[in-house]
Amino acid sequence: MDHYAKGRLVVFVKLLTLSFAVGILxxxxxxxxxxxxxxxxxxxxxxxxxxxxxxxxxxxxxxxxQEVLIGTAA
Numbered sequence: 019m020d021h022y023a024k025g026r027l028v029v030f031v032k033l034l035t036l037s038f039a040v041g042i043l044x045x046x047x048x049x050x051x052x053x054x055x056x057x058x059x060x061x062x063x064x065x066x067x068x069x070x071x072x073x074x075x076x077x078x079x080x081x082x083x084q085e086v087l088i089g090t091a092a
Contacts, residue, residue, distance in 0.1 A: 035078055042071045 046067040050060060072090045075081060081089070 038078075039071065039074065042067060042074060 046064050049063060055063075068090060072086050075089050076083075076086045
């Protein structure tokens with residue numbers, strides 16, 4: 019039986035969540051620079067990633083609606 023330190027597990031989960039959130043925010047920026055596409059596709063792609071970020075933020079954390087709105091706007 020393996021035992022894990024609760025503090026290390028909490029830090030690992032927080033780092034994993036943070037890296038996932040940063041990845042969701044940086045992916046559209048990289049795609050906009052690297053992939054040539056029409057403006058409509060760009061707008062829908064950004065909308066999709068912003069929606070994914072806000073859904074992930076509200077699902078993973080216990081944030082209130084106003085906190086998700088502020089996090090998405092930032």
